[in-house]
Amino acid sequence: MKKKKDKVLVIHGPNLQLLGKREPGIYGTMTLEAINKELCAYASKKGLAIEIVQSNSEGDIVEKIAATRCNFLIINPAAYTHTSVAIRDAIAGVNIPAIEVHLSNIHKREQFRKKSLISDIALGVITGLGSLGYVLALEAAHEFLKKSSQKS
Numbered sequence: 001m002k003k004k005k006d007k008v009l010v011i012h013g014p015n016l017q018l019l020g021k022r023e024p025g026i027y028g029t030m031t032l033e034a035i036n037k038e039l040c041a042y043a044s045k046k047g048l049a050i051e052i053v054q055s056n057s058e059g060d061i062v063e064k065i066a067a068t069r070c071n072f073l074i075i076n077p078a079a080y081t082h083t084s085v086a087i088r089d090a091i092a093g094v095n096i097p098a099i100e101v102h103l104s105n106i107h108k109r110e111q112f113r114k115k116s117l118i119s120d121i122a123l124g125v126i127t128g129l130g131s132l133g134y135v136l137a138l139e140a141a142h143e144f145l146k147k148s149s150q151k152s
């Protein structure tokens with residue numbers, strides 16, 4: 001049987017649409033549009049299909065994950081990282097590998113940000129490397145998918 005094309009779903013959680021002007025000392029000056037452009041360019045260089053969404057709504061994110069036909073997830077759940085059992089359960093429920101990304105180092109900040117409800121079900125976590133974290137996550141996704149297709 002012909003293998004389905006590898007496709008990576010990137011989800012940006014709440015308030016990330018404000019990147020560029022949102023607390024630039026913490027999140028940097030790059031806009032979400034610029035980050036997405038970089039991800040699309042990287043994906044096209046590697047021949048990887050990519051879908052990118054941003055949502056401020058926990059329910060939308062849960063539904064997006066549940067309905068996905070992608071076989072890899074990169075997610076910055078933003079504030080929902082620290083609160084959302086629903087997003088955690090959605091990721092666990094679809095059983096596709098996920099990388100959790102944060103622009104800031106959540107371990108260097110307020111106490112309430114140190115706890116992630118996602119990290120222990122993620123394949124990996126990248127935190128504190130700014131927008132580079134997304135590109136590194138995509139590179140890791142590409143390597144992971146390449147290796148798993150060699151096995152099957």
Ligand code: DQA
Nearest residue numbers: 076077078079102103104113
């Ligand atoms: C964030 C860190 C979260 O604590 C915060 O609520 C965000 C962004 C990050 O990318 O550093 O909105 O996920």
